[in-house]
Amino acid sequence: MKKTVIINISGIIFHIDEDAYGFLKNYLSEIEKHFLSVEGGREIVEDIENRISELFSKKIENKKEVINMTDIKKVVEIMGTPSDFAEEKDDDESYSMENEKTKYKSENFFRDSNSGFLGGICSGIANYFNIDPIFIRVIFGVSIFFYGTGLLLYLFLWIAVPKAKNISDKNKIKKIYRDMENRVVGGVISGISNYFNIDPIIFRIIFGISIFVYGLGVVFYIFLWFLIPEAISTSQKLKMKGKRINISNIEKSITKELENVKDNFGELSEKNKKKTKILGNFIRKFVDFILLIIRISFKLFKMIIGIFFTLIGLVLLTAFFSTFLIEQTTVISDNIFGIHTFSLYAYAEYFANSFDIKILLFIVSVIVLIPILLFILLGLKLIFKFKSKNKLIILSSFITWFTAFLFLIIISINISNEFSEEKTIKNRVVFDDFQLDTLFIKMNENKFLDKNPNYKKSNIWIGDILIANKNGKNELLGKPTLNVEKSETNKFELIVNYTALGKNQKEAKENAKSFTYDFEQKDISIFFDPYFLIKMKKDKWKKQELNLILKVPEGKTIHFGKNTDFIIYDIKNINNYWDNDMVGKFWLMKNGSLFFNKK
Secondary structure (H helix, E strand, O other): OOOEEEEEEEOEEEEEEHHHHHHHHHHHHHHHHOOOOOHHHHHHHHHHHHHHHHHHHHHHHHHHHHHHEHHHHHHHHOOOOOOHHOOOOOHEEEEHHHHHHHHHOOOOOEOOOOOOOOHHHHHHHHHHOOHHHHHHHHHHHHHHOOOOOOHHHHHHHHHHHHOOOOOOOOHHHOOOOOEEEEEOOOOHHHHHHHHOOOOOHHHHHHHHOOOOOOOHHHHHHHHHHHOOOEEEHHHHHHHOEEEEHHHHHHHHHHHHHHHHHHHHHHHHHHHHHHHHHHHHHHHHHHHHHHHHHHHHHHHHHHHHHHHHHHHHHHHHHHHHHHHHHHHOOOOOOOOOOOOOOOHHHHHHOOOOOHHEEEEEHHHHHHHHHHHHHHHHHHHHHHHHHHOOHHHHHHHHHHHHHHHHHHHHHHHHHHHHHHEEEEEEEEEEOOHHHHHHHHEEEEEOOOOOOOOOOEEEEEEEOOOOOEEEEEOEEEEEEEEEEEEEEEOOOOOOOEEEEEEEOOOOHHHHHHHOOOEOOEEEEEEEEEEEOOEEOOOOOOOOOOEEEEEEEEOOOOOEEEEEEEHHOOOOOOOOOOOOOOOOHOOOOOOOOOHHHHEEEEO
C-alpha cells in the first residue's frame, strides 16, 4: 500500500503516488532552475507544465486514477531533460510522417467522440489512417451535396462503429492549425502551407483564382475557418509544424516568438500596428460571429434530425404493431381518408397454413422491428446525447436479423412449393340458338357488392383477387378477363378457362375446379358477372384466374355495353383503340380482326 498525493498542474487535479511525486518534483525543479534565469523562461516552464498535464490526462482517459513512477519516467522520456539539450541537433526536430504512421497506426476503427465534432466518425477514420481529421471532414462535407450520400454514410457509420475506449495520442500526428502569426486574414492558408511544407503564396494564388469561380473560394475559406482550430498554445504550434513536443522544441519555439516580437516591434510604427490590429480584430470578430451562428444552427439541426428520426421511427413502430401483431379482420371502406385498416395476419392465412403464417410473421416482425428500433435509438442519441454500448447492440442486432433472414428464406421456399404447378380447365359454350348478326355484351350488377348490405368493399387486391368482408368474415372475389378472337365456325362461342396453382398437377386441378363463374344469354345479349367467388376447402389463394375468350364469326358484329371495360383486357383492333375507348361502339369481325363499325 502506497501513500498518494494530490497535485495541481495547469489547473488540473491529479492523484500521484508518493515516490512518483518526489521524482516529479525534482524534475520540475531542475527545469525551473534551468529556464527561469533566461528571457521568456516563465512562458517556457508554463508550456512544459501544460504538456505534462496533457500527457497525464491521457492516463486519466484510460480510467487510470493514480499516476505512478512508470508514468513519470515515460513523460520524462518524451519531454527530455535540460541536460539533453546540448546533444540534440536541428535535424532531429522534425520527424518523418511515414515513420509515425507505421508506428502509431490504429489497428481497429473506432469513433473518437472526445475530439470529434459530431459522433467522432471523422476523428476515428483519421486515427485509423493517421492523418488529420480535417481532410475527412472536408470529404464528408462535400459529399453531402451529392444527393446526401455523405450524410447517409455518416449516420450509418455512427450506428455501426463503436466508440473508442482508449484514445490514441494525437500529438504523434502532424495536424493542421490556423497559423495566426503569419496570417493575412484568418491564418487558414498559412496553416495549410505549414502542414504540406509549401510556400503559402501558392495556396493564396489558388484561393484567389477560386474566388472568381462562383465565389467558391470565399465559401470554402470560411468553411475551413470553421473546421480548422487556431494554433494557440506552444504545443499546437509545434504540432502544426511537425515537431516533437518536448522541452527542447518548446524552448526554441518560445525563444523564436520573442525574437519575432522584437523584430516586428522595430519594423512597424505604432500607428500602423494599431490600424492592422483594428482591421484584423474586426474581421476575426465578424467571422467568429458567423461561425457561432453556424455552430448553433448545426446543433439545432442535429436536434431536429434526431426528433425527425424518433418520430418517423415511432410512426413505423405503431404501423408495425397494428399491421403485424393485431389479429383483427375488420375492413373499413368508408373512412374519411380512404385508408382501409386490416390485419396482415388475417390475410396471410389465405396463402399458407396457420402455423407457417405465425412463424413467418414472427420472423418478418424481427426483420422489420430491428431496423425501426435502431432508427429510434439513433434519433434519441442525437437529441439527448446519451452513451450506449454501440458495438454490442449492433453486433447482437445484426446476428438476430441475419438469423431471422435465413429462416425467412427457408420458410418462403417451403411455402413457394405450394405454387409450383399450374393447371387450366377449359369449358366451351356454343350459342347455337343465336342467329342475328350483332351480339350485345353487357355487365350484370355485382351481386357481391352492389346493393348487398352484407358485403363491404376493401380495395385490397392480391393480383386480380379482391378481398371483401361479408358479415365480419373475409372472402376472395376474383376479377375475370375478357378477350375477343375470330371464330372458326359461323356461330358465337365462349371459351372459359379456369386456372390455378398447386404443389402438384392433381392439387392444381382441384384448385382450378374450386371456383365457378356466372354468365347468361338473354335474347341478343350476354350478361357477364364482374367477379367470381373463390370457394375452396381451406380458402387458400392459389393464383386463381378466369380468362374468357369470345369467338366472333367472320362478318358478325359485337357491341360493348356500359362498364364492360372492367373485364375486357387488351382486345386487339385495327383502329388501335384502348380498351376503355371500345365501350359503347360496334365492332365488326373482318379478315380475322375487329373494325370499328359506324352504324
